[in-house]
Amino acid sequence: MSGIVHGVVVAAVLALAGCGSSSPTPASGVTGDITVFAAASLTETFTRLGEDFEAAHPGTKVKFNFAGSSALAQQLNRGAPADVFASAAPANMKQVTDTGTITDTPTTFARNQLTIAVPKGNPGRSPDCRTSRWRTRRSPCARSRCRAARRRRRCSRQPG
Secondary structure, three states: OOOOEEHHHHHHHHHHHOOOOOOOOOOOOOOEEEEEEEEHHHHHHHHHHHHHHHHHOOOEEEEEEEEOHHHHHHHHHOOOOOOEEEOOOHHHHHHHHHOOOOOOOOOOOOOOOOOOOOOOOOOOOOOOOOOHHHHHOOOOOOOOOOHHHHHHHHHHOOOO
């Protein structure tokens, strides 16, 4: 494969490899190395999908570069070669589309939401977004630009 393909393609292509029969399918014309730049949060899932893809397409090797989406976007904009970029945040995808590194229109293939799961009745008295205790709690990345810190700050601004 040549050129960079946006995140939806990796989701579709690699996910399709995990569907259907467990035996490898005949050659589909996909061979060689496929380089995937993917957000670190996708490591476990994409590694498994890559293994399934390789099994379904003999002669194909999926090589991964897992890191923070902003670091991956910087690498791509500096000319690092990749066939696929799966970003965890639209802002980082925008960085590579704005520079023309990716010319296809990106498509969202997954969404996530920060959630705190507690036992019924919340016996441990975990903080709620609406409490001042939550607002003053600092996450390990509270000063960074990471998604969890941004979501925590957005949550703390919600009316109680």
